Each structure stands twice: as structure tokens, then as C-alpha cells.
Amino acid sequence: DQGTGFCPGKKFMKFSSYMTVITWLIVAIGFSALCLVEELGSAFLASAGAITLASLAINSKARLRVSKTLLNTAAILVFAFFLLDYLYISESVVGAASRLLSVIVILKIYDLNTGKDYALLYAIVFFELLAAAASTVSPLFFLALALFVSSAIWAMAILTVKKDFE
Numbered sequence: 001d002q003g004t005g006f007c008p009g010k011k012f013m014k015f016s017s018y019m020t021v022i023t024w025l026i027v028a029i030g031f032s033a034l035c036l037v038e039e040l041g042s043a044f045l046a047s048a049g050a051i052t053l054a055s056l057a058i059n060s061k062a063r064l065r066v067s068k069t070l071l072n073t074a075a076i077l078v079f080a081f082f083l084l085d086y087l088y089i090s091e092s093v094v095g096a097a098s099r100l101l102s103v104i105v106i107l108k109i110y111d112l113n114t115g116k117d118y119a120l121l122y123a124i125v126f127f128e129l130l131a132a133a134a135s136t137v138s139p140l141f142f143l144a145l146a147l148f149v150s151s152a153i154w155a156m157a158i159l160t161v162k163k164d165f166e
Contacts, residue, residue, distance in 0.1 A: 023118065026148065027052060029148045030101075030124075030148070034048075068111075075104070119156075
């Protein structure tokens with residue numbers, strides 16, 4: 001399932017393969033940064049991690065089409081849960097926002113159709129990193145930030161090349 005490039009006889013990866021790899025990497029970096037947020041429980045992190053991996057695996061094999069109405073309804077419900085979480089459950093902006101962002105990433109994985117969708121997903125992961133930065137002093141955060149910056153530069157370069165070829 002590899003495309004041919006400009007050199008006859010040589011095989012190159014398709015842009016979709018590069019996009020899949022960079023998306024997995026950036027989402028994993030964002031999730032690892034969320035693991036540093038102390039307000040999130042291990043049960044939430046385990047379930048969010050499993051669901052994120054499952055949604056990435058499903059969408060990297062065969063693009064699952066989810067209707068915009070269903071995604072918008074889910075987004076409204078997630079935001080309502082965020083408000084309830086902040087006001088009554090955790091009473092912490094960082095914890096509630098971290099849970100909100102992790103669920104939004106899972107939902108956004110099902111809606112990756114254009115370059116703008118990928119850029120929006122990467123921006124959401126950046127906000128996950130900001131939430132982790134607000135609640136941790138771990139040196140591991142610097143590693144996650146450095147990996148995110150280098151991966152984001154790589155992703156933007158791939159998105160630009162993809163847009164130029166289309």
C-alpha cells in the first residue's frame with residue numbers, strides 16, 4: 001500500500017501513512033503529559049488511554065465515518081459534563097479541563113478529514129500540555145514539551161507538503 005515517488009523503482013510512504021504516524025505520536029505525547037496531572041485519577045487515565053488507543057487503531061485501519069450531528073451532540077454533552085465536573089465533582093479547573101480535553105481528543109480522532117482537522121487536533125493536544133504545565137513541576141514535562149514541539153514542526157511540514165501536492 002505504498003505509493004511510488006519521483007524515482008522509478010523506489011517505494012515511498014503515502015502522506016496518509018505519515019499523517020497516521022505523526023498523529024499517533026502527538027496524541028501519545030499529549031496523553032503522557034496528562035498523566036502528570038495529579039488531579040486525574042488512575043482509573044480515568046487507564047480508561048481514557050484505552051479508549052484513545054482503540055479510536056486511533058480503528059481510524060488508522062479504516063476511516064470510520066461518524067455523522068456531524070452525533071459529534072456535535074457528544075461535544076455538547078461533554079461540555080455539560082465538564083461544567084458538572086468543575087462545579088460539583090473535582091472543583092478544580094485543571095482537573096476538569098484535563099478530562100474535557102482528553103475526551104475532545106478522542107472525539108476529534110473520529111473527525112479527521114482535512115488538514116485543518118489535523119491542525120485542530122494538534123492544537124487541542126497543545127492545550128493538554130498547557131493543562132499539564134499548570135499542575136506539575138516534574139522534569140518529565142520538559143521532555144513531553146520538547147517532543148511535542150519537534151513533532152508539531154514535523155506535522156506542520158507534512159501538512160504543508162500534503163496541501164501542495166493536492
